[in-house]
Amino acid sequence: MQKIIEKIMRFHEEEKGSLIPILQAVQKECGYISEEAVNAIAKGIKMSEHEIYGVATFYAQFRFTKPGDHQIRVCVGTACHVRGGEQIMEMVEKTLNIKSGETTPDSIFSLESVACMGCCALAPVMVIDNKIYGNVASPAVDNILSHYRSPNVEE
């Protein structure tokens, strides 16, 4: 982790103005912004870890928990909402026993809600990694998820 961040910092000027590009690069490399990452950035650009965290949490693009192996995104945008997106979300939360924005303790799934995937005709939509599941019905959720639980599933 430390090494990756040091490498990233080398490409950026050591000043406050480059904070967001640094955060983006860290998220791209590590998948999320960890506490260690914030500390390392703080040292590099002479800002307090709290200020950096403040900036990072302002933007929806940054995440602060380690993502799971499989990224579940449930759409709760207008069309999906009308077609029952909320219920799909509830079902996924219940099945995995985590809330939106969290990762399962076994690090297999992480869950987040999105506002629109751009395929409203398929509403309600759920996306796992890059595979789109359209017209999802609540009872089907368990089945879809179990497909990813076995270790041989590739992205």
Add this chain to the structure above:
Amino acid sequence: MLTIDGKEVEFREGATVLEVARDNGIYIPSLCAHKELSPFGACRLCLVKVENMRGFPPACTTPAARGMKIITEDPELRNLRKNVLELILSEHPNSCLICDQKESCEKYYICPTKSGRVTGCTFCPARDRCELRKVTEYLGLKEIRIPFNYKDLPMEREDPFFDRDYNLCILCGRCVRVCQEVRGIGAIAFTKRGHDTKIGTAFGKFHLDGGCRFCGACVDVCPTGALSARGSKWHGLPEKEVTTTCALCSVGCRLKLEAKWERVMAVRPDEDGPVNHGQACVRGRFCIPALVNGAERLKYPLIRKEGRLVPADWEEAAELVAKRLGSYSPEEVGFLASPFLTNEAAYLLQKFARIGTRTNNIDIASAFSGPVIDAHVRRLGVGAGTGTIEDIERAEWIIVIGADVLTSHPVLTVSINKARRQGTTVCLIGPENDIILRMVDSLVPVQPSGYLPLLSGILKILVDEEAFDKDFVARRCTGFENLKRSLLDMDLEEIIAPCGLSVDRVKGLASQILKSKRGCILYGSKILESSNPQQVIHLLFNILLLKGSHSGLIPLRIEGNEQGAGDMGALPNFFPGYRDVSDKDAVSELEEAWSAKLPAETGASYSEMIRAAGRGALKVLYITGGWMPDQIHLPQIDFIVLHGIYPSPLFEIADVVFPSVAFTEEDGTITSLERRVQCLAAVVKPIGMALPDWKIICLIAEKMKVEGFDFTSAEEVFNEICRVNPLISGYGIWSPRTSAEFALTPVEDSVWKESEIISEKMPLHPLYYRGIDITEKVQDLKLVYERILGE
């Protein structure tokens, strides 16, 4: 010139509309603006009308411009502000603010109920100071039409010293700004956004883990009850408030002490303090009540009878001490002056030692006594630095060496930070630390053993590259040729080898000094661990002189009045005003002033006295406090007198103990590290039968029938000091020197006598007050310091 509410007024360039209004006595309600902070525009209450400007610009962020026509108050603005205030109050418990019964409730519910949750002003510890309440009253808000949304955030009480209830927070951002801008720490920030915005820390960690130094600046600027000092939040309004000077360290902060039931119960920094400007530190802000109110405070004199210390009255104890002191020859008696004594007490103690017992055996029990004071006297004629805190703010470069100034003198970092924001280069020679890393431009991790090599190297670069002020050196300095010669044969690489830095690094450091002129050097007690502290001071002074100024050297003294105790002559070799005891003129002048004969020989220093006591040459030790070795073993000594405010390990060997007072209980003066003489004012009466140190000395002198001690107030003593001490003429900063020439000293390998230092085990951090470990009286401080010192 601009027009505000029809009045034509002048304004200062760069002022905001809000500042212009306030300067002209026009009140515009606002909650986020603060005079020490940059404009923010968060609360939107200061909206005004400006002709030819669209909408309603906030007064706090709109720069005043020539010809502006501003309206600060009309029905439309009033209505607008009420609406804004309603929005603010929709997320702040507001029932009491708009309640019909408010007046009678305030009248009969005078004590706030101690409730876990603040749901209205009645239960809020900040209600008497709440700015939100004042604004609500000013705007006459009677109704809030928006449904109330209680944020239901958990109370945060896990951290030391203050509670945080962010359900009361209005997100004005003052705390965040004061922490980042003024203190330079940044221990808190706005986190998340929109409805979820909250003042917090990275990943919600505890402040103790997040680098907070608990200076309390955030608490002081909070306009609501969101932040409150835990120790004093439920005491209600004080009965009296007295402004005095903090004696816990040498910065000289002015503090407002609040008292109730004859006890100090809370402290707030004084906004008019010439040094601190409304800032304080964890010790001054939070620790004073617990430190001075301890149940174990000494209340009556104690004398040893049949091996045990038993209570006695003043007459008996003073009589006994007078009798014993009178029965020894002068060289058998020694006095240790506490660096926390007031100027008056230190002055009378040395006067008593010199004319009462006719000895010069008197020294300050502190780190900088002895060699450090001597080094300054040799260079300047006085045992003091040449810099002031204003010099820090005016400097173009600052070197801090041998001190963790953020821990030892937190309020000074406010000045350093201010200078840095104006473009000053700050360099720290000392230990590495994350927070400090942010507060300086370069951090040079050099151990004390490397100070001399590093400074010699910097001097060599300055001289070799001719980057010194030739005019000043030619006009005001002597000894430049000697200095140059001493550097001539030295090889830069060889000199700096022991400090462990590369030549490039040292050159880089020197270049920061090379390019700018006026500088400031702060040195701390870690220089005592170098191979020759005196030489370190000489080299530092050389650097300043070469850069064209004699002022700017500041010794970071630890204790509250070490400077003053030295100025008052509580030293074995100097009379008041650093006049040498062998100086015939000084002797005759003082003999006349005091109408008594003075001892001729130089006295014994602290370490000499302790050694003499160990081998039986010293029979009587009069200790007024200060630091003593942990296991003091003095079997040969006959008689020990002690002044104290709490029981201490010295009780085991003391024969008489006098109960003295804390600085909150006496009048007098103390002198800060910048030579600023400031008043102490008694906030409360002394505890029990305790007396101020100067009165105790007068009492003994009276019993011994020594003339010249019939004072009835500290002011009378101070008047005598002003007459006798050529340096002191009143309050304020005394001038160290007006003379024309300064000596540059050559760089040489002079030998340092280890024994001159008072003890290698002497704690070099400011956790002691009159021999008491403050962390033992204040548990929370222990937590904070364990974390800081453990880093």
